[in-house]
């Protein structure tokens with residue numbers, strides 16, 4: 001296990017460090033970037049947007065997308081990425097799983113094939129309070145490729161605040177699998193706030209277990225963790 005743990009208490013400084021890490025990746029020749037959504041990424045994307053960084057010769061691949069939500073829906077992950085990053089900092093090509101595909105399983109297979117062809121230079125990750133990465137919830141085998149997941153009731157409830165009613169919250173998503181994530185050459189995990197303490201402690205000090213998906217990263221040899229938590 002090789003985790004480069006960087007504890008930075010000041011959030012502005014923490015996210016500036018995140019931008020520096022991404023700039024260093026670009027300067028070192030990285031061209032394929034795995035991206036993430038979620039509240040943790042918003043300050044990072046804000047800083048990237050106001051920086052001079054140029055992704056126009058790079059490709060991006062997002063971790064996940066809801067199934068059955070129109071791309072134009074404000075809560076789709078493609079909408080999130082357009083609004084928070086791509087409109088200001090376009091990539092030469094950006095891919096997310098297509099949540100509108102008529103056959104989600106086939107779409108997951110297409111996405112996995114694509115990921116295998118390009119091999120991500122870099123992957124950005126957040127974590128869930130239960131240790132999920134992407135939509136890989138506890139119990140997901142580490143070997144799983146990109147796949148369709150049924151969202152748990154608690155995840156749907158947690159996300160209901162973004163929709164008019166719980167009935168509108170999608171029941172499924174397509175997510176990169178843990179094995180897909182682990183193929184990235186460098187992984188930057190950002191975990192901010194007390195709610196993430198348990199999951200982050202499991203990664204840094206715990207045993208590897210499918211009950212806490214983020215512990216899969218212990219098998220990777222190039223992980224950077226940015227956090228405001230003393231672990």
Ligand code: PGA
Pocket residue numbers: 037038039040041126127128129132133134
């Ligand atoms: P958050 O989500 O950044 O909104 O906390 C992270 C995640 O669930 O992966």
